Amino acid sequence: MSTSKKNIRIKIDHVTRLEGHGSIRINVEQGKVEKLNLEIVEANRFFENLVKGVPPHDVPQTVSRICGICCVGHQLAAIKAVENALNLTISPQTRLLRVLLNESQFLQSHALHLYFLAIPDYVGVKSILPLASSQPELIKKALKLKKLANDFTAVLGGRTLHPMMPTLVGWRKLPDKNKLHELLERLQESVTDLEQMVDFVAQLKWPDYERQTEYVSLKHADEYALYEGEIYSSDTGKSVPESRYREVTNEFTVAHSTAKWSRWHRESYMVGALARVNNNYEQLYPQAKDVANALDLKVPCYNPYKNNLAQMVEIIHCTHHCIDAMQQLLEKDLQMEDIHYQSSKGIGSSAIEVPRGILFHEYGFDEQGLCNHADAVIPTSQNINNIEQDMKQFVPQMLPDMEKDELASHMEMLLRAYDPCISCSVHMLDVTFV
Amino acid sequence: MKPKVAFFDFASCEGCQLALLNCEDVFLDLLEQIELVEFREAISEKSSRYDIAFIEGSIHREEDSKRLIDIRSRSQYLVALGACACNGNVQARSNFIAPAENYKLIYGESDRNRVQVDEEYWPLWAHTRVRAVDEIVKVDFHLRGCPMSAEEFMTLVKALLSNQIPHFPENAVCVECKRNANECVFDKGMSCLGPIAYGGCDAVCVNNGHVCDACRGLLPYANIEAHNELMLSKGISKEAIKSRYRLFCSAEKIGKETLNNEH
Numbered sequence: 001m002s003t004s005k006k007n008i009r010i011k012i013d014h015v016t017r018l019e020g021h022g023s024i025r026i027n028v029e030q031g032k033v034e035k036l037n038l039e040i041v042e043a044n045r046f047f048e049n050l051v052k053g054v055p056p057h058d059v060p061q062t063v064s065r066i067c068g069i070c071c072v073g074h075q076l077a078a079i080k081a082v083e084n085a086l087n088l089t090i091s092p093q094t095r096l097l098r099v100l101l102n103e104s105q106f107l108q109s110h111a112l113h114l115y116f117l118a119i120p121d122y123v124g125v126k127s128i129l130p131l132a133s134s135q136p137e138l139i140k141k142a143l144k145l146k147k148l149a150n151d152f153t154a155v156l157g158g159r160t161l162h163p164m165m166p167t168l169v170g171w172r173k174l175p176d177k178n179k180l181h182e183l184l185e186r187l188q189e190s191v192t193d194l195e196q197m198v199d200f201v202a203q204l205k206w207p208d209y210e211r212q213t214e215y216v217s218l219k220h221a222d223e224y225a226l227y228e229g230e231i232y233s234s235d236t237g238k239s240v241p242e243s244r245y246r247e248v249t250n251e252f253t254v255a256h257s258t259a260k261w262s263r264w265h266r267e268s269y270m271v272g273a274l275a276r277v278n279n280n281y282e283q284l285y286p287q288a289k290d291v292a293n294a295l296d297l298k299v300p301c302y303n304p305y306k307n308n309l310a311q312m313v314e315i316i317h318c319t320h321h322c323i324d325a326m327q328q329l330l331e332k333d334l335q336m337e338d339i340h341y342q343s344s345k346g347i348g349s350s351a352i353e354v355p356r357g358i359l360f361h362e363y364g365f366d367e368q369g370l371c372n373h374a375d376a377v378i379p380t381s382q383n384i385n386n387i388e389q390d391m392k393q394f395v396p397q398m399l400p401d402m403e404k405d406e407l408a409s410h411m412e413m414l415l416r417a418y419d420p421c422i423s424c425s426v427h428m429l430d431v432t433f434v
Numbered sequence: 435m436k437p438k439v440a441f442f443d444f445a446s447c448e449g450c451q452l453a454l455l456n457c458e459d460v461f462l463d464l465l466e467q468i469e470l471v472e473f474r475e476a477i478s479e480k481s482s483r484y485d486i487a488f489i490e491g492s493i494h495r496e497e498d499s500k501r502l503i504d505i506r507s508r509s510q511y512l513v514a515l516g517a518c519a520c521n522g523n524v525q526a527r528s529n530f531i532a533p534a535e536n537y538k539l540i541y542g543e544s545d546r547n548r549v550q551v552d553e554e555y556w557p558l559w560a561h562t563r564v565r566a567v568d569e570i571v572k573v574d575f576h577l578r579g580c581p582m583s584a585e586e587f588m589t590l591v592k593a594l595l596s597n598q599i600p601h602f603p604e605n606a607v608c609v610e611c612k613r614n615a616n617e618c619v620f621d622k623g624m625s626c627l628g629p630i631a632y633g634g635c636d637a638v639c640v641n642n643g644h645v646c647d648a649c650r651g652l653l654p655y656a657n658i659e660a661h662n663e664l665m666l667s668k669g670i671s672k673e674a675i676k677s678r679y680r681l682f683c684s685a686e687k688i689g690k691e692t693l694n695n696e697h
Contacts, residue, residue, distance in 0.1 A: 046525070046531075049527075050528055065523065065580065067447045068451075164639045164643070165644075
């Protein structure tokens, strides 16, 4: 068949190794892409409605349930937004604990995605399981890192999933100091293991595909922005404050997705590890920059598959940053702080970087101090539009050289490279490739 | 032959599957005992019959309900995994709002009308109400909690692998909390659902400075009216008590007499 007259129909329902449900549907007639949809078929959960009538301190616990993988991010985003709504301030100790808690989730989530969900694609196997016998040392190290990150979250938060220790203004119970010391040692030890993991990632081959898009992330004057900052666009080189997040997200609805879509200065934008590394490369730890060099990740990078490499770079950055932050935390004894707060009428929003990108929450409270307004814009719902745009360029470009199966697997890999979290984005999500 | 085990997720945060992936120490050992045939979050393989099917998530749409019935018909044992599957979890709160109103509040009226036009995608949007798994099919075992307890999961799997019926004691969170010698939440001036909630979690929330919100559901024999009286006597308003139940127990009967109107 002449390459220009190809007919290809691809339907991949409920893409695997993905958090949530998504499907890809591609229809090529006579070499022309007639239809290409990234369908988000997750059932609705209506989280913004669920928190109405809830008192301020119960909001973070409730919205934590938006997503298991991103529970810490949702809690912290909600805590920050509620505090902004009620004009509550926090101590440096609480900020430091939150920074550490947030980055513990980066280590956990990036390790899970990179080693267990994404890498099987690049060594040509269907899951991590075959790797357990062919690369036992690597898998042992990856499991060790993931366990370290999980224990890290549990020590700071009370448990790995839906932690209950952090709350408005402070901590319900403080982390155990001995356990923090033990974590610090394990973090320091993990540095050598990470070097070997980087070596493994360095020899993988990435699809040769580029599409420049708008990269959106937080930006902070003094640090690689994760816990807080202003919303920065690579298209304008300028930032807007978190309270104006709606100007960034411009959410809209399409029929084939129960997740809402976003766009800012062009038809779509990208958030996540690659966007952050592109925008804030200079503020990375030197060790993380070295790894970026070793992985041949040069910024700005326009290859979305290389989001996986950016995750590796961030694992290194967060490890070194957590070691420093933990040492700082342990210089003094932790103080139990008064977590009583005064509820009041008000509205407040927040932005925080979570593993998959920038996350926005907003809450309002009435005179009785009960929640009467809620909004959450999730990284994946911001990325979905960009993923579909990538696919729309990728398919015609690769059509002459790729047969159906190869094309389909590249679409799945592309979707996975963004590390989408579909549960989050529909608070609710399901992907099918048709 | 190793038993075929499958995991399916419906509307949920998928945290219970993650809780299992987080059992780094035992996960690989477990895989030697079972054949994992579906676990979409972590593997890309499929099968047609299951010895044990784990269902995560609550059921919100007709197409999800059909998929669940199909899974049940191909499974020897079906287990409701976690609070969403067992009692609808926090998303059951949306049952107090009509589905159409929910859509309107989230997507806006014009968008809702516009997307509804495309018939091909209509099932995607056909939200009915939030249902627990046992409202639709027979459930053999419930693994409660948000998230589920990995220990209980292992107890269940070990029992089934050795042809035994797993047993989970029906005691209140309060029992486990006392055993851990925690200061009573009521004595700290807060309220708690621990005395009437399913235990099995080792009172993990109270151990860590929080209160019990009964994510595991209310015990079938619990004296809810008496517990409401207790909370009222501590000066907690009826509205606050109701709001409390509604966090994780929207689907439960919460003592109409003491709270004195419909829930």
